[in-house]
Amino acid sequence: MQIYLNGKLVPQEEARVSVFDHGFLYGDGVFEGIRVYDGNLFRMKEHIDRLYESAKSIALKIPLTPDEMTRATLATVAANAKRDAYIRLVVSRGPGDLGIDPAKCARPTVVIIVTSIVLYPAELYEKGIALATTSVRRIPMQCLDPRIKSLNYLNNVLAIIDAKKAGAIEGVMLNVQGRVAECTADNIFIVKNGWLKTPPELEGALGGITRAAVLDIARKTDISCSETRMGLHDLYNADECFLTGTGAEVMPVTAVDGRQIGEGKPGKTTQRLLAALRELRVKDGLRVDYDAPVQLPRIA
Numbered sequence: 296m297q298i299y300l301n302g303k304l305v306p307q308e309e310a311r312v313s314v315f316d317h318g319f320l321y322g323d324g325v326f327e328g329i330r331v332y333d334g335n336l337f338r339m340k341e342h343i344d345r346l347y348e349s350a351k352s353i354a355l356k357i358p359l360t361p362d363e364m365t366r367a368t369l370a371t372v373a374a375n376a377k378r379d380a381y382i383r384l385v386v387s388r389g390p391g392d393l394g395i396d397p398a399k400c401a402r403p404t405v406v407i408i409v410t411s412i413v414l415y416p417a418e419l420y421e422k423g424i425a426l427a428t429t430s431v432r433r434i435p436m437q438c439l440d441p442r443i444k445s446l447n448y449l450n451n452v453l454a455i456i457d458a459k460k461a462g463a464i465e466g467v468m469l470n471v472q473g474r475v476a477e478c479t480a481d482n483i484f485i486v487k488n489g490w491l492k493t494p495p496e497l498e499g500a501l502g503g504i505t506r507a508a509v510l511d512i513a514r515k516t517d518i519s520c521s522e523t524r525m526g527l528h529d530l531y532n533a534d535e536c537f538l539t540g541t542g543a544e545v546m547p548v549t550a551v552d553g554r555q556i557g558e559g560k561p562g563k564t565t566q567r568l569l570a571a572l573r574e575l576r577v578k579d580g581l582r583v584d585y586d587a588p589v590q591l592p593r594i595a
């Protein structure tokens with residue numbers, strides 16, 4: 296596997312970063328997870344935009360322009376000759392000293408990994424999954440804006456540990472007000488009386504690229520949708536519920552905290568949206584030219 300590291304493609308074994316990197320020491324950095332579907336980088340522009348917005352929020356200057364980052368990503372996918380893959384873009388604050396002050400970090404570390412995706416088993420899309428509400432609340436935006444996709448995932452890590460203890464494979468995270476924010480690594484939707492609803496980002500949700508794609512599909516079809524605050528009561532009494540994420544795509548949810556959702560099987564709207572997303576994923580994005588000579592933009 297060839298890894299992009301600070302302007303060069305290097306074999307996996309040689310892709311090493313410093314123990315003084317503030318990404319390692321403090322989780323100081325940002326990242327993206329992107330899917331490649333049959334040579335198409337799904338919604339690449341949206342992922343790049345989110346990466347640069349996250350970086351701007353944490354005052355991290357990425358040493359590549361968005362266009363250069365896009366070209367570096369395309370080159371790394373082509374160099375690994377993968378038509379279906381999961382890409383991880385990481386930009387950390389870079390090596391500094393043991394203090395937290397990022398002013399000591401002269402050069403951010405830029406990493407692009409193109410690997411195979413670990414998919415949820417296909418049968419889960421037919422059966423749906425059960426969720427458990429975690430006792431770990433989403434960090435409030437007064438402390439850390441949940442729209443920043445940062446390397447600091449301890450809040451979510453603690454939440455997934457808690458959800459798994461309860462026997463679930465994903466957990467619902469509430470905000471400190473007790474309203475539904477999102478899941479530990481996915482956004483959440485419900486359908487009630489034919490209306491599609493998802494919590495607004497400011498409730499404590501990442502602005503998911505898949506979430507936005509699903510809302511776009513709904514707006515372009517006859518599915519009414521809105522970003523609406525909701526409590527667990529709304530979740531428990533929903534006709535349908537599903538998760539969205541780069542890895543999960545559209546994952547049906549058939550139980551929450553031991554309450555059956557709707558008829559206890561994937562709902563019609565959920566299935567329609569999953570099918571529409573699967574159609575979109577090879578069309579909406581950026582195509583990789585696997586025959587183009589590998590040209591990596593120089594890092595300033």
Ligand code: PMP
Pocket residue numbers: 328451477478479480481482500501502503504505506539540541542
């Ligand atoms: N929420 C969180 C906390 C996430 O980490 C993710 C990404 N796995 C999502 C939602 C879904 O976002 P996307 O559709 O962009 O993958």
